[in-house]
Amino acid sequence: MKQNFIKTLPVAIAALLVGGSVQAQDQAGAKSSQLTTWSIGVNAGVLTPLSPLGGKNDFSNSKSSLGYGLYIKNQITPYFSLRLDGVRGKLKGDNSENWKSGAPNTSAVNSFETNLEYSGSLNAVVNLFNISMFNANSAVQLYASAGAGLAGYKVKTSGTVDGPLVDYAGDKTISELIIPVGLGAKFKLTERMNLDLGWTVNFVDGDNLDGVYRGNNDKYNYGYAGLEFALGKGSKQLAWHNPVALTYEEALAAKQTANALKADNDKLRADMNDLLKDSDGDGVADKLDKCPGTPAGIVVDGAGCPLKVPVPVIQEKVIITEADRKVVEEAIKNLEFDLGKATIREKSYPTLNRVAALLVEKNFSLKLGGHTDNTGSMALNMRLSKERAESVKAYLVSQGANPSRIEAVGYGPNQPIATNKTAAGRQLNRRVEFTLY
Template identity: 45%
Template sequence: MNLTKTGFLAAAGILSVTQLVAQAPALNEVKPFAPETEYRTWSVGVHVGLLDQSNLIGIRRKFDQVKSNLGYGVYVKRQILPGFGIQAEYIGGKVAGAYKDNDNTFETKLPWSAALSANVTLANINWRYHEGIIKPYLNVGLGAMGFEPSANINGATNSYEQTTELFVPGGVGLKFAVANDIAIDLGYRLNLVQSTNFDGVRGGGSKDIFSYAHLGVEFALGDRSKPFLANSNPVSAMQKEYTAQYDELVAQKAAVEAQKAENEKLKSQLERLYADLADDDGDGVANRYDKCPDTPEKTKVDGAGCPLPEPKAPVVQQITVTDEDRRVVDEAIQNLEFDLGKATIRSTSHASLNKVAALLIEKNFSLKLAGHTDNTGSMQTNMRLSKERAEAVKAYLVSRGANPSRIEATGYGPTQPIASNNTAAGRQQNRRVEFTLY
């Protein structure tokens, strides 16, 4: 058999499984020391390699010329702990050897073998991932094999019937996790046969030994959504869980500090608002706008909080609205702006409204404020917004000293358009507050 060609094809077939990495499903996270029901614990493996009498520990046998032959095997493993498993294994093939100085040779066929071994993972080496990638291991066990030896000694061929003997397999290796449930298995095994006739030469001497260097692949069995127990790294899992808990505590602490800061901010705003709305003398005008803060209780006051003059007999007074008065009101209408969708007057409108307030105080005019909107939105919302905007203008004029009893604020919503609501320009004209002096 051409071992070079065979070995190349076997290696190519095994390495091709790495193409499955991209298809592997994402694994569920498993807490440290979770029960084994959270993992997959069964796996199967196949391997091919070289069988010969050479070994790496210097033990020499009767035939000192190495002849390598193809070997093969399969195993089933039950993982009990992340670092310990039990596997049942079969190895087949043939072992051969020769003398360097003469033509004496032997060849032993292995029709079957079965062994039960303990597999100990020495470390799950892992620098970046929660699960182990490189796993050095050793195994040792006990088994039985059937072998058929034959030897050519000094020109005479001796063949023997199949013999069954115990043997002790022991070895080391490396497994490389190339996917969630696939690992490449590179190993070296020494097999101590409890017989001196394994090489076809009967007689005294030490028991025979042969080696098996192999390359294989291991597949985890079961639900692919669960991780394989042999890949688990409990120390890494504990570190990951601790880090997650620590990060959560840090985030919670930051959230608490942020909430405290927000509470302080709200407290300060409420204190300022309370100060703005406080009315120590109970006259209905806030301290902030009260120009007569010590007004006796139940005294009628004007918009500035000052006592109103004693009522006199009504005097019919002719109110005359001049063109200049109308110009002041028109300017206020043109400059009046609110925040979008709100009743908050923008500061750019204050100057012209101040002039209207001064006019009302100086000439004791009465003023009707009519709020209007376009037809965008619900009728209820538009009626409320138009009323609130008219009231906002009234409140501002009162804050500047105007008499609240002489100002009427009404909201009409979209019921009295002055332009078409089908265009943006028309809707802009319909959103207005009208001032009427009388």
């Protein structure tokens, strides 16, 4: 059993180290980087070679001796940790007192002194009573521990109470498996230091701790007080952290945030209702309505005022007779300009006068379209066609026609009615068209 434990102890220590690297990535969510998980502790106390948990004592007087210890701890969760403990000291006892209970020791050994060369154990520590729904960090903590380890010791015995001590097994160090079980209380002094009070009963897998063999495995107590120091850069210790309370606080904070958002939404809704309020129902909000109280059914403008509907204009139907068209056709046939200019020749005046009289009499509208052949540049032809149409308009206006009813447009050579390859064709293309409507 001892050999198996010795083989598995390095694996347990490796688990202690690996556990710290794993939980650092996962512990306490996003706040894990703010919480320390490693700590060391030093302690001193009293070692006694007996146990109040029962069993036979080999000596009537079990003396108390100084013990001291050191441990390193890795906090896996707020409630569970792995701790590697080491303890040293001495255990003493004799038969100087009368036996009060149990069967007396009948062996020839009447006193002993055991030097605890080393005592190393890996312990699982469970925090008790560390959950408060209203405190994210406690200040007092109870814990229980249990584990397994190895103790090495040298025993000296004597046949008398005050006689000289001699080696029980020569100069050999006896190694035995131990099972430590303990309770403790921890008090937070600062964010990085704790007061640690504890008591551990160590059950030895052997009956040679005091040099007396009675077929009953030995045990010894270690009651101690010490200080624990947090390691790492975190501002708080994970062992004091309470995720249940933190969740409660986050729920309260979320509820407060939700209530604040609801209040903001209610206020925004009230402001929107006030902004969009339309008392007279005309589709314009009161804040923008310059004419409040508009009767129902009245069409309003963007300011909420009654819309002024313009009086519809009744246009007379324009009727153009054949006689009217002949007057225009005669004017077109007789229309002549000076060569390359927009000057109207006098022979064209009589027929143009009749067109002007027609426009005045019947209130017709007239569109004048000037055209040229393709002789010359495009710019010149465009200008000339426009000027000739404007020249005809100016003459008609001078004869009393309404200028707003006459439109003059120049098309240049873009709308030919005959070929531009012959003189006769080019003559037909040089024209001003009259369109009545």
